[in-house]
Every structure is written in structure tokens, then in C-alpha cells.
């Protein structure tokens with residue numbers, strides 16, 4: 001069961017990561033194209049990659065990963081670090097959707113600098129996640145957040161930092 005789920009997780013991640021890495025280049029291809037069949041063809045391909053490949057793969061990667069949480073011992077610091085990077089990856093995925101939303105409007109463009117910056121951001125975050133998961137580095141949270149894994153620790157930290165956080169009853 002775990003092996004099958006890991007296989008699904010990794011296959012989905014391969015499609016999700018590959019899709020994200022190719023999207024900035026597809027966005028950049030928009031330059032210089034005016035209304036016509038070439039622009040329509042590029043629009044269809046870009047939408048296919050984002051809507052029909054990358055986004056469903058992201059959904060499957062997150063769903064399978066969430067099930068894996070219950071099958072593996074994940075209450076360790078490296079997994080928390082992985083989740084931070086996965087959050088950043090999901091936000092950068094949404095960013096690609098926002099770019100796509102406006103790109104094919106008249107006058108829409110995505111310059112070379114933006115394409116390089118977005119590709120680099122995807123590369124850094126994907127490599128960081130894969131490195132964390134495979135190296136499983138030992139991070140001692142007691143050094144900077146001693147109560148991170150203590151039951152009720154978050155509530156006490158919130159209380160300590162922000163005072164009374166309960167919602168007042170009318």
C-alpha cells in the first residue's frame with residue numbers, strides 16, 4: 001500500500017514539477033504574436049499544460065502525500081521544513097495561473113527576465129524539497145523552538161506572544 005502510494009506520489013510530482021518548469025518558457029513564447037492561428041495554438045498548448053496536466057498532478061501529489069502522512073513517521077523537523085517549501089511551490093503554482101489568466105489578453109506579454117526568474121524559483125524550490133526528503137537532515141527544533149512538538153505548545157506560544165486570543169462571546 002505504502003509503496004503504491006509513494007509511486008503515485010512520485011509520478012504526480014514528476015508531472016507537477018515538469019509542468020511548472022516548462023510553463024515560464026511557454027509564457028515567454030507569447031512575445032511578438034498577434035491575434036491569429038499561431039497565438040490560438042500556443043494558448044491551447046499552454047492551457048493544456050497548466051489546466052489538464054500540471055494542476056491535476058499537483059492535486060494528486062498533495063492528496064497522495066497527505067495519505068502518506070498517516071502511513072509514515074512524519075512528526076519530525078525535516079518534514080515540517082518540507083511542508084514550508086511545498087507551500088511555497090503551491091503559491092508559485094498559483095502565480096503561473098495568474099500569469100496565464102492575463103497573458104492572452106490583447107497586449108499581454110511575459111518578458112525573458114520574468115521567465116528566467118520564475119524558472120529559477122521553481123528549480124530552487126523543487127530541488128530543496130527533493131533534497132530535504134531524500135537527505136532527511138537532522139534539525140534540532142529545541143535550539144530555536146523548544147515547544148514546537150509539545151502538545152498544546154502552539155496555544156501557549158500564541159498566548160505568550162499575543163496575549164489572550166480567545167474570541168469574546170457577545
Ligand code: HEM
Nearest residue numbers: 013061062065066068069072073074086126129130133134
Ligand atoms: C502537500 C504536499 C505533500 C505531502 C503532504 C507529502 C508527504 C509525503 C510523505 C508523508 C512522504 C513519505 C515520507 C517518508 O519517506 O517518511 C513523502 C515522500 C516523498 N515526497 Fe512528498 N509530500 C508532498 C509533496 C511533495 C513534493 C511537492 C515533492 C517534490 C517536489 C515531494 C517529494 C517526495 C519524495 C521524493 C518522496 C520519497 C521519499 C522517500 O521515499 O525516501 N513531495 N511525501
